[in-house]
Amino acid sequence: MAGTVSGMTAYLKARIDRGTLKAGDKLPPTRALQHQFNLSDNAVYRGIALLKAEGYVHSQQGKGVFVSVRRKLLVGNARIRGITHAGETIHHKRSERVQAPDWVAERLGEGECVNRVRTVQQGDVVVEASQSWVHVDVTEIVPEVDLPQACDPTWQKVYEQRSGKAVQAIAQLAEARITTPEDREALGLDDDYAVLVVRSVYASEDKVLGVGEAIYPPGHPLAMD
Structure with a gap:
């Protein structure tokens, strides 16, 4: 059964809010998130875009997606x-x-x-x-x-x-x-x-x-x- 984008973003936000994912930590790669949440690559990209819009994460060109500093x-x-x-x-x-x-x-x-x-x-x-x-x-x-x-x-x-x-x-x-x-x-x-x-x-x-x-x-x- 396919997962949901909201399920993935809620999980990642909860980890960031609890501090298990800290500022500067790199998010798992797209393939790992696809496998964990049973999502397509496009769905993972949409979820990451939502996290960026809310200020939870940011991209570093050529390096990946990282938890943002508040x-x-x-x-x-x-x-x-x-x-x-x-x-x-x-x-x-x-x-x-x-x-x-x-x-x-x-x-x-x-x-x-x-x-x-x-x-x-x-x-x-x-x-x-x-x-x-x-x-x-x-x-x-x-x-x-x-x-x-x-x-x-x-x-x-x-x-x-x-x-x-x-x-x-x-x-x-x-x-x-x-x-x-x-x-x-x-x-x-x-x-x-x-x-x-x-x-x-x-x-x-x-x-x-x-x-x-x-x-x-x-x-x-x-x-x-």
Whole structure:
């Protein structure tokens, strides 16, 4: 008697929820799932697609299907203390002086600022692409902002330590959007997807010091608490 796609997905979700299949574990190959649940290969593919849509698993090209990490979302003041979790690495792409884009200038002021671009990765997988636009005055206290390297732990925290002035996240916006070409390149995506975008504004003593934007790819569910 043939099995059902819902039976297979319910079984795999239960194992993931119980922790017997952990984040990073590889799912059994298609042939093994076909045999275990008496399904056709197309039925197995449909089931895996459903699991991907719900954020339980993701594909790595040429390697297979893996259980996704439920990554805690670091936003607001928590983000000032660092943007990575254990096992993640920052890959700094560039720091360069640019004219503030219109939406940044509305908060930071018109003129030149420092645009810092990086990704956060778990191994070879990009779990976040982010950039910040930092007021040039910050470079007087944190000259590393101009350098193509990560600040330890963040430029906001270094500014606090050196200036003695607290930095706070004073505004935050979260929204979904369809990927831009720049998003797809940064996240390593080969097609259009809906992604979560979080924008934050950082200030000290009523002066806006920087604006940040973080983009989170599909297939890596986020813990919001």
